[in-house]
Amino acid sequence: MGQCLELSAALCRIGVYSCFRTLCCKGPPSPRTEYDVVCVGLTGSGKSSLLTQLCSESTDSIIPTTGFRIKAVPFQNAILNVKELGGADNIRKYWSRYYQGSQGVAFVLDSASSEDDLEMARNELHSALQHPQLCTLPFLILANHQDKPAARSLQEIKKYFELEPLARGHRWILQPCSVENMDAVKEGFNQFINLLEEIDHENTPGRL
Amino acid sequence: MAWMSPVHFGTGDRVVEMEDSEVENLATSISSDVDAEFDTVIGHIEDIIMGKWRQYYRNEEFQMLQRHFMDKYYLEFENTEENKLSYTSIFQEYVNLLEKYIEQQLIERIPAFNMATFTTSLQQHKDEISGDIFDMLLTFTDFLAFKEMFLDYRMEKEGHGLDFSGDLIVTALSKSSSLSPASNNLRHF
Numbered sequence: 001m002g003q004c005l006e007l008s009a010a011l012c013r014i015g016v017y018s019c020f021r022t023l024c025c026k027g028p029p030s031p032r033t034e035y036d037v038v039c040v041g042l043t044g045s046g047k048s049s050l051l052t053q054l055c056s057e058s059t060d061s062i063i064p065t066t067g068f069r070i071k072a073v074p075f076q077n078a079i080l081n082v083k084e085l086g087g088a089d090n091i092r093k094y095w096s097r098y099y100q101g102s103q104g105v106a107f108v109l110d111s112a113s114s115e116d117d118l119e120m121a122r123n124e125l126h127s128a129l130q131h132p133q134l135c136t137l138p139f140l141i142l143a144n145h146q147d148k149p150a151a152r153s154l155q156e157i158k159k160y161f162e163l164e165p166l167a168r169g170h171r172w173i174l175q176p177c178s179v180e181n182m183d184a185v186k187e188g189f190n191q192f193i194n195l196l197e198e199i200d201h202e203n204t205p206g207r208l
Numbered sequence: 209m210a211w212m213s214p215v216h217f218g219t220g221d222r223v224v225e226m227e228d229s230e231v232e233n234l235a236t237s238i239s240s241d242v243d244a245e246f247d248t249v250i251g252h253i254e255d256i257i258m259g260k261w262r263q264y265y266r267n268e269e270f271q272m273l274q275r276h277f278m279d280k281y282y283l284e285f286e287n288t289e290e291n292k293l294s295y296t297s298i299f300q301e302y303v304n305l306l307e308k309y310i311e312q313q314l315i316e317r318i319p320a321f322n323m324a325t326f327t328t329s330l331q332q333h334k335d336e337i338s339g340d341i342f343d344m345l346l347t348f349t350d351f352l353a354f355k356e357m358f359l360d361y362r363m364e365k366e367g368h369g370l371d372f373s374g375d376l377i378v379t380a381l382s383k384s385s386s387l388s389p390a391s392n393n394l395r396h397f
Contacts, residue, residue: 067292070352094293 026098034072034079035196036101040128041108042121043087045142049179050108051084054186059179065089068098075186078193082106092124099133106140106189111157111176112148121163129167129169138171140192142185147178171195246329249314249321254311254341273309276303278361285358291351299354307348 039047049059055074065086073080083098085091105128109121125141128134143157152160163174165204173195175188259268281298314321330337337345346353 065290067290069290091293097296110254 008091015018032074032077032079033197033200034081035103035193035200037082037104037106038098038102038134039082039084039108040124041087041142042093042110042113042117042124043089043091044113045087045108045110045121046142046179047084047087047108050142050144050177050185051082053179053182054189061095073189075189075193077190080193081190095128096131096133099131102134102137104138104140104192104201105180106142106192108142108144109157110145111143111151114146115121118152118160125161126153126166129170135169138192138195139167139173140188141172142188143173143174143176145178146176146184147180160181171199235358242325242329242334244332246326249318249326249329250333251315253310253316254346255317257341257344269377270306270309270313273306275307278358282358282362282365285355285362287359291355295351295355299351303348318371321380 028126039051041047043064048062048065048069051069051071051073052059052062055071063066065084066088067086069082069084071082072085074081083102085095085098107125107128109125110117113121129139141161141163143152143154145151154174158164158174163172173188175184175191177188179186257270259270284292284294284298286292313321314323343353347356347357
């Protein structure tokens with residue numbers, strides 16, 4: 001069994017760029033670094049909407065995700081291969097099956113949700129931060145739906161989610177955003193990519 | 209990549225023949241032993257997939273295994289961007305079944321086969337593996353390649369899924385109506 005995984009791992013690392021994956025920006029692929037990211041969050045937090053908008057696709061037909069999506073999202077300095085998982089109650093228990101191979105985590109939350117939902121989101125975030133396969137990875141926390149009147153502020157979110165104590169041992173970014181302000185979303189992701197690059201360089205000494 | 213499209217194997221421009229004498233004549237380079245070993249393994253993988261053993265014994269076990277597996281599950285796969293959670297467990301099952309089979313076959317054919325050495329060589333020689341064999345190997349590791357294989361298979365089984373209903377207009381023939389060319393749009397195949 002160990003040997004099977006070796007073959008798989010070797011082929012994964014080869015990373016054939018153009019094979020079967022639809023890069024959502026039209027145009028010839030350029031040799032940018034790729035990182036594998038898993039995107040989770042409660043249902044309705046806005047994962048599908050944000051990722052779809054980042055790919056300049058229409059969000060008109062978005063319905064709650066009941067399975068998972070794989071999207072190659074292009075940024076200036078890198079391409080993020082995002083595995084986006086549905087966030088409904090009956091799907092969350094399967095999240096951990098998709099953690100393997102991730103280099104970073106994007107956690108999306110609805111800043112304007114009810115108290116109960118916010119608590120649920122906090123529990124899920126903490127579980128993710130502590131999960132053995134994610135506990136050393138950088139986290140991008142997107143405090144979405146900032147355009148709604150009921151949205152909690154950045155400070156409130158940081159405090160409520162106990163990020164300072166509980167995200168210790170992680171590198172993390174807390175980015176307020178909404179689908180109305182995609183610049184903020186991109187800013188968050190670009191900083192996230194910088195983190196991923198830093199970690200990459202730390203892990204390969206001697207490589208420029 | 210349709211799973212049963214004709215496959216042309218070869219490493220780059222060279223077609224690897226698996227007669228014992230020819231193995232020794234493989235191109236040499238600085239690390240010629242390792243290179244030759246790598247080519248040998250790739251050659252064997254091609255044989256395993258194609259169902260050849262020493263050129264005269266045809267055994268289509270691999271293709272049968274693969275086809276049987278796809279028959280079992282192809283109806284589960286839909287051509288949508290979103291993936292069902294079930295695809296993941298089917299993918300795991302596929303890898304366990306078929307990758308293991310290839311590994312067992314390699315060990316049978318190459319007594320001193322070492323997976324670790326091979327996977328290292330795979331990194332270094334990645335540009336030399338021909339498209340078809342690489343596509344095949346990719347279905348074991350790349351979920352989207354695996355999904356595409358199933359979608360292609362489903363399309364083959366269900367007859368391409370083309371919908372001609374919009375192209376056909378049937379006009380009833382009766383004494384009172386005259387048949388004019390404009391009302392008869394049957395397309396002949």
